[in-house]
Amino acid sequence: MATPRYLTAQKISLLVLTRLYCSSTLPSSATIPVLSFILSNSIPAVSSSARARHSSVLSQHEGSFSIDAFEDVLQEHASSMPGRTLLDLFLKHMWEMNSFDALHDLFDNLKKLVDPPPPGTPEAEAEAPDRIYLSQTSPLGAFVRRARLEFTRLQFDDAMKLWSSFIKYRAPTAQWTKRLAGLASGGVDVVVSEMGLMAGDDVYEVAYGHLEAQDEEGEGTSLEDLDRILDFQLDRLQRFGDRVPASMKTQLRSMVSSSGLVHRQAHLVQFFDAWKAGDYTSAFDNLHRYYDYAMQTREKIHYQYALLHMAILQADFGCFGEAIAAINETIATARENQDMTCLSFSLSWLNHMAKAYPKQMKGAGYMSMLGSERDALTFLKAKAKETKMYHLLSASLLNEAKLCLATGDSIPRALEHIYQSSHLNVKENINSYGSQMLLTSTLYSRLGIPHLANVHCELLLDCYEHYCPLDESIRAIGRRAFIMSQSGRYEEAIAVLESMDPTVHKSLKFHQYLILCIGLMKFKRAIRRSDWQTCTHLLATLKPSTDASFPPLDPELSYLQHEAYIDYLSSRGQYSQAFTAISALAQSLRSDNADILQRISVLLMQADLWRKVGKPERGFSVALRAASVSFRARLGPSLWTAVGLLGNILNSLGEYGSARRLVEGVLPQALEGADNMLSGILYSHLADSYMGLANPAPQPNASSPSNSPPSSTPSSSPTSVRTRSANIAKAELYIDRARECFKKSGYLDGECEQLMKKAIIAKLRGDEKLAEEWAQNHNRVWEEGMRLIGGEI
Template sequence: MSRYLTPSKIGLLALVALYCDSAVPNRAIIPTLSFVTSQLAPSTSLSADITPNKPESAASIENFTKLTANQISNVPGRSLLDLFLKKLWAIDSLDALHGFFHGLNSYLVSSSDQARDEVEIPSHRLLLSRVSPFGIFVRRAQLEFIRMQFHDTVHLWISFLAFRSPTEAVWRKRNPTVSNNPADANLHGLDLASNDRLKHLCYGSSIYNEDEQEKPSSEDVERVLEYHLDRLQRLGNRIPQDMKDKFSTTLSPSASTSNLVHFVSFFDAWRAGDYTGAFESLHRYFDYTTQTRDKSYYQYALLHMAILQADFGCFSEAIAAMNETIATARENQDVSCLNFSLSWLNHLSKAYPMEMKRAGYIAMVGSEKEGFDFLKSKAIETKTWNLLSSTLLSQTKLTLAAGDGIPEALEHLYQSSHLNMTHHINSNVGTQLLLQSSVYGRLGLTYLADAYCEILMDSYATTSPVEDAVRASCRRAYTATQSGMYEEATVFMGKVNPTLHRTLKLHQYHTSFSKLLRLKLDLRRRNFPAARYSLHQLESGASSEPELDFQTDLLEIQFLQAAGSFSAAFDKIEDSNHELRCENADVHQHIHLLVLKCLLLSRVGKPIRGFTMALRAAAVSYRAKLLPALWESVGAMANILSSLCEYGVARRLLDAVIPQALGGKDAALCAQLYLWQADALAGLAGQEAHGSNGQAALLSEAEGYIDRADYYFTKIQDIRGECDTLGKKATIARKRGDLKLAQDWAERYVTLYQEQFEHDPKGAVEFR
């Protein structure tokens, strides 16, 4: 493998020479220079905010032919292709190849301390400045050719012959007087046979050895490695298998291996969940780096080590490595690494508070707000806008979790969005859109929240981390499940292509989320054996996401209530509430548990004990602007008031929240609110005189609300809710004196009960 030179670069040098000789016409100057520049443009540094473009593959001879075929040169009667082929076929021996590179010096402006060779330079020739992009390319090509060993030079020559061979027919057609062996002038006049031993030793069985294909140079391989390394770090993608095969073929054992190969292998093994392989590759990379006695990046070795330990659940080792990273970054005065380490440590303490406390982590001195203010000030001082944007997003998460208010969260989001657009920080756009979706979801604007997830998947999926795209798909599937659109939820989950991420962590998240949706559907269909199996899988699964753990706890509480284990459900609520208090969890989760607790107390005949909890949940929801939680809390209060015979107050509360809840697209909540409203109206009807018009009107209105509740229960396939609506309809019909209609509703109740409780449901939707 050559260090820099390839046959395609010789073709680029020929194009540069034609341009300097004023042979390129005016209309072909821009396409020619653009073609050369696209092949020579260096990759963007990995530390930059701008995403590097995908490196171009080496140009083939067909690309050069297509560029020059239809261009008329400045030489009369000759096309640009004729002049280009003349340049290439003028290199008719290995000695001519040396002469070609030696003659490139005549295209450069002579330096002040270097005398020009005695070769006469044509007056029409354009000389390249030594510091211009083309001048640097020509100088480096000369230097790399001089440094090449003889073995590599011969390989370059033979590869050049194979690169040039497709144009032999065109060259012979336009130059009929050429020799029979135009490829190598040394063979001309020797009259060698096709199977001559000398020819076979020099070029193999054919002068154009088909096995001698153009191989990329070491620099080209490093550019490709940097591109894939950027995608591994920024997007979380793993290298496709076909690309791995190409790398293994290109990087032969005899070739000099770049240290980036070990770094790419580290990230690939890390994303695949290969703990041992990731450690081995990381040690190889930094052992290779320290051989050059360059220890300026030692803190980054410790940083990656800490992140790797935390990702595999070794938090004590991660804290030790991160503390060493902070100390080393301070010693080397690497402010960027120091700020990122502090930001990551603070994020870890929020994501896994219990694990970090058990590992002996002590949070930063002062409040979390002061810590974020410190990180933002340091990011502004060092102009690390990526860190500033990430800190603002982390501050948004803290604001939402603490319930400090939606306006402050939106302010941080808009500031981060401005930084992302101004400084082209594409890696943070996905997280920003997900947080905006969360904010609007808390405001009850479910349609707008779903729209932001759709924007992420349609417009920013290729520039955002794969984890954000997976979370957006799962969130859309969860929203569809809340509305009873299980087929659409299956489509959204199916859009997560396993070949896209190929990472163990995301695979576990996607699998756990699919089982979560499956468990929700089984509970609604009263399929207890399947629900018990799904719950067991979720509890024993490998997912370490706090969000999924909380949703699993909620569904377990619902399962215990549906099975009649009220004591076990109450104990589970208390345990979950204790864990949330220890973890200083999201206020939204606390409100959910409060509402579940008060509803459980109301269900077991102790509604008065749950009234204070419902009132507190409603107050906190109103202060934090958590509107879906507020609607559920107010509904729980109305249910408790109805059990205390305060039907009028319950009716007014439900009249206030039902219209807003309908826009939230939560079919289960809407159905329950309608059912509670029907209970309140039925209670008011019971206070009217028997047979009066007022009682009939209230019963008719209550039956209308029951029909609406039944519509939503049927939509989400909630068998328990459908049975409740049928039972209430039978009760109202009996109250009116219509015993035949009451008997019909009772028979439908029994039929539905037998179909769903005694047999497994048919046509189950699979969330894959």
């Protein structure tokens, strides 16, 4: 059966229900359910996203609902006839259409629903007082008028096919109630029964013999319903970024092919699906087909959106020169057509690309047409308010909050922008909760409160997963995994990423993102375990690219690649290569005006490298500058790391008392951050400070009063002996705590280093046996770590 243009068996049933609503008195409790059911299945919805919130996969396509849907709506409501429900009246009207001629009578009588008789005429007086007439401009009136018009346009063969599909659609209701025994006994057609025809007769087979063999694929779906299905898929693809499920793709392909027409939306659905799959060749082909067909049908309003999609696709492919040319043409066309929506979105996307890929955009010759980033955001906010584009206004507020964080501006100001965006989301019903939650999580992570950062990621995944794009959900899962890895739970973090829905890997971009996240965590774990064989194997994939013209797979993870690579070089003792990599990264971040957090992290890498090469005094000014900027920008973890480096440098210079005060000042806040690696480092530096204070030799800044008598030995007094013993005891306490933190974080070298410190302290006390035990523990822990690595390999 060819796909009908508009009328289907479902719509005929809706017309029967509409006539029942107008001609019968319905109970007040049934009015709203009946009207809602008719309108939701007859009037095209404004947006299909509401249904997407309740189900992640469209299990049943729009417009093609079974006859059971009528039973669910009508069977619970009583009718004006005693002992009868609305379902009984509905089935009575359905089975009273017992011939092809009765179907024509139904459509002929539809005119009476929208054209009331003139007042004073006999027809008007004969009508019941509670009879309802539909306005021709109302949604129900428009539905009735269009159905009647479409039926008059049908040729005889198409009308017979429509009648046959209605017979098959109505057939299951014959067994619902005993009251239909008389009406349903006539079979499919009363005329056939009166003529005495039966299955097997030639006339019967010509008229109704095809009912049993009728193809059910796409049955009950009109061309209009198919357009609505395709619009739903487009809305899903554009809003959530996922791909069409395989089962739905098969159904769409069969419905589109059976319709015998070229559907413009079908090419766009194929474009998005190929794009998300990484099949750029097919994506380009389907995009050209879609907009070539649009131009042939003179729908030139879509031209600027063609260019916009082309620009986004070119940028995703890495061709930034072509993307800039396409987006400039988009902006010019949108201005010419006065399409402010497309213009504002194009400028917002261009601003985002200039921030995410600064090197590639500059290399392609991009020059900002809106001035600085702050000026661009101010312009976009003003235009969004003028045109009441609240979605763009909310996104601009979030981008302004990101800018405050990236430049080290006031944290309260960033929170103010976030709260303004949140208020706008609630007031105007804007579903941008995902980006808001991710930005709030980033803010708390910078403040050094990973618990709240993790809570906001969980809130996004538990409460707003069906409201936000798939990209944001994946990033929330990735951020949760990185928070777990900070506390040393690498296996749990990797398991979280590996246990994601396999359908996510159908998109090339998401697949690459997950593989990169898992690889970085395994790389960090291998560095902590001194598993250099695994590190060498992972470097083939994770080593950052030095080609500025080649865009990174993900801008957010690109810096983490550089950071992990520098950590690997310094851990292997390749200090010259590490210094070169740090210098190149610092120059790149400076030229790109990168995030202040990244630039401070580079300063900390440089200061730590000077410490490792035995020249801590050269890193003092670097660490001091990093601490000053971190304190001003309220970057908690960076501040604690910088103060720890300053304490280590002061220890190496003999300023043990100052180092102790610095480290003790930040250690409680660092413990709240739940970063076991950082806590272990601070405990280790604090233990070194107490060991330095226990040194019987005089401190560099210690001076005795001029009138005090000289002592024969600095350690001869009982007070100094007790103080030295207390300092050594505290040093041992903090060494044990540092060893426990390093064990939790999986840092094998750090754990062994603390064991060696315990052996040295025991040897200085003269306890050779205890020193030997600690040395054996050192060897045992190292051998167990190597055995664990060998077992995993």
